[in-house]
Amino acid sequence: MTYENYLKKVETLKKWAHAYYVEDNPVATDEEYDRLYHEVLDYETEHPDKALADSPTRRVGGVVRDEFNKAKHIKRMWSMEDVFTKEEVQEWLERIEKNVGKCEYFCEPKFDGASMNLLYDDGKLLRAITRGDGVIGEEVTDNVRTIRSVPLAIDYKGLIEIRGEVVIRKDDFEAINEERLEEGETPFANPRNAAAGSLRQLDSSITAKRRLVFYPWGLGENTLDQTKLSEKMAFIYAQGFLRPPYHRECNTLEEIEEFYRFLISKRDEIPMMMDGMVIKVDEVEKQEELGYTVKFPKWMCAYKFPAIEKVTQIRDITLQVGRTGVITPVAEIEPVNIEGAVVSRATLHNFDEIERKDIRIGDHVIIIRSGDVIPKIIKVLTDRRTGKEIPVERPTHCPTCGSELLDEGALIKCQNLECPDRVVNSIIHFARKSCMNIDGLGSKIVEQLVKEGKIHDILDLYSLKYEDLSDLEGFKEKKINNLLNAIAETKGAPLHRLINAMGIEHIGEVASKALALEFGLGIVDATFEQIVAIDGIGEEMANSLLEFMRVNREKVLKLFEVVQPTVEEKVEAADNPFKGKTVVLTGTMSESRGKIKEMLEALGAKVSGSVSKKTDFVIYGEEAGSKLTKAQSLGVVTLKEEEMREML
Numbered sequence: 142m143t144y145e146n147y148l149k150k151v152e153t154l155k156k157w158a159h160a161y162y163v164e165d166n167p168v169a170t171d172e173e174y175d176r177l178y179h180e181v182l183d184y185e186t187e188h189p190d191k192a193l194a195d196s197p198t199r200r201v202g203g204v205v206r207d208e209f210n211k212a213k214h215i216k217r218m219w220s221m222e223d224v225f226t227k228e229e230v231q232e233w234l235e236r237i238e239k240n241v242g243k244c245e246y247f248c249e250p251k252f253d254g255a256s257m258n259l260l261y262d263d264g265k266l267l268r269a270i271t272r273g274d275g276v277i278g279e280e281v282t283d284n285v286r287t288i289r290s291v292p293l294a295i296d297y298k299g300l301i302e303i304r305g306e307v308v309i310r311k312d313d314f315e316a317i318n319e320e321r322l323e324e325g326e327t328p329f330a331n332p333r334n335a336a337a338g339s340l341r342q343l344d345s346s347i348t349a350k351r352r353l354v355f356y357p358w359g360l361g362e363n364t365l366d367q368t369k370l371s372e373k374m375a376f377i378y379a380q381g382f383l384r385p386p387y388h389r390e391c392n393t394l395e396e397i398e399e400f401y402r403f404l405i406s407k408r409d410e411i412p413m414m415m416d417g418m419v420i421k422v423d424e425v426e427k428q429e430e431l432g433y434t435v436k437f438p439k440w441m442c443a444y445k446f447p448a449i450e451k452v453t454q455i456r457d458i459t460l461q462v463g464r465t466g467v468i469t470p471v472a473e474i475e476p477v478n479i480e481g482a483v484v485s486r487a488t489l490h491n492f493d494e495i496e497r498k499d500i501r502i503g504d505h506v507i508i509i510r511s512g513d514v515i516p517k518i519i520k521v522l523t524d525r526r527t528g529k530e531i532p533v534e535r536p537t538h539c540p541t542c543g544s545e546l547l548d549e550g551a552l553i554k555c556q557n558l559e560c561p562d563r564v565v566n567s568i569i570h571f572a573r574k575s576c577m578n579i580d581g582l583g584s585k586i587v588e589q590l591v592k593e594g595k596i597h598d599i600l601d602l603y604s605l606k607y608e609d610l611s612d613l614e615g616f617k618e619k620k621i622n623n624l625l626n627a628i629a630e631t632k633g634a635p636l637h638r639l640i641n642a643m644g645i646e647h648i649g650e651v652a653s654k655a656l657a658l659e660f661g662l663g664i665v666d667a668t669f670e671q672i673v674a675i676d677g678i679g680e681e682m683a684n685s686l687l688e689f690m691r692v693n694r695e696k697v698l699k700l701f702e703v704v705q706p707t708v709e710e711k712v713e714a715a716d717n718p719f720k721g722k723t724v725v726l727t728g729t730m731s732e733s734r735g736k737i738k739e740m741l742e743a744l745g746a747k748v749s750g751s752v753s754k755k756t757d758f759v760i761y762g763e764e765a766g767s768k769l770t771k772a773q774s775l776g777v778v779t780l781k782e783e784e785m786r787e788m789l
Contacts, residue, residue: 154181181197199286214258219275223417245391247421247422248419250386251417256304259355262301265294279341288354310412356383390423419443432735450519455502455504456475462555465563467553472500487506501533505525569583607625643689722758724760728764754777
């Protein structure tokens, strides 16, 4: 075979594969495909130097790794705000349109799988990274290369991140579980777990057998010049990616609701597991104007499908002790299968709820589960009672350490700071990605370390030595070194992450950042008046922080000494015309409004999305619309972009 013939056969093979795996419309028999495939493979075996990087033969896997490396996304991968009712969608739309005016929306199914970021450069697949914590994920390129619906090359030469969901079809999921049962392995709980587990195989040939599917739903880094997300996605689909089975551009709440009901009606027909519909503002400029919260984009949300209800029976009620000492009752139920997930536990929140619903051990109950929402009991079927049901008594002593509990009514707390469950849960929280991000310190390992007496609190992590771990079951040299290195790498972490990691009740990521900027290491001596003076921090949060510091002051100071956190400085902007002013941006400018917004915020301005009497300046570019008109009617000062820059 000549090289020219080889190139033609590769192109034919690509077309046949695309027709089969992407278009679901085979144009050749399996026998023809296999024969051509082996002709191409034989040529590549004889001429390895001439084999194309994107040849279909490259998808069979066979690369075996020791572990996955961490990799950073160029642009952050965000999670989504969830809405559950038509009324909540209406509130979301009103919030959007109050800030940026009337919008067009791009709606598509929300598949339940594993989020993936594909990085292409110069037309070639460079890297595939799992979502991870949104900033850093695991590099699984060898495994993703085996997915037939992921093009190895695209007709676009720039740097581009294509985001999407890796899913497994329902019938393939069932086949995988049958194989696992035959081989004595534990079946996957649901298709999402199966997809994630398949991506994390160290042997890529195992991934290749799993028939994974990739559906793109968005973009990260890109220089595409289309003005709408729907137009950008049409370009992506044209590169050989799968289109969602249905998608629609909507303009009103009624159109969104109609498409939502349509997708629910197709729920059983669509071969992939869907758990809702995604609604996105279509115009890219308005997306940039709306921006982001700490957790998710303001311009997109997930409209979740109605919860699935099932009847089951309560076998027992067990007690969990959280890191703050709060006792949470959990119903152990007769296992039920809800949309591929076997549910055997349901949260009861607190004992007041048990009393209000009159929940008893042995009761038949209705539970609901929707997407990632923890299953919960919504109704007790009292007419099915036999008289053998057992009422639930409020506990008086901790189920773990036996110490007397503090009963505050809705909350019942263990006050013992050395209670093993409190210690375990506080360390698990400390190690989380959003906190100190200690890779390899999962819940099972924490439980093992506490049980074996290797650690008794967070501080003990930093005094662990190789010999402390070498005698533990399952701890080999590489695992020990990786864990000790991960702990050591947390030294010098930003102070706000350390504050968040301490697990102070009511103090989350946003509050931790505000406190770190305001007080630095002096947070241990902050007063009530100083704390509540911070925007967004109320009395309950302040009291919680003060109580935590009163009880744990010496431990916190020791933690500061050991970790040596990086203290973020509150940079005071130099005097300028925009410092302390409320500014609104509108129209097309010489650079993205996002960059201009960052510049003005660095100057001490507050950049708002809507014009009001409190607005100090409206800065406008080409094709400025209703915001400029409103500003002029209210007598707000308006500035062209050039005038703004001259003032600076």
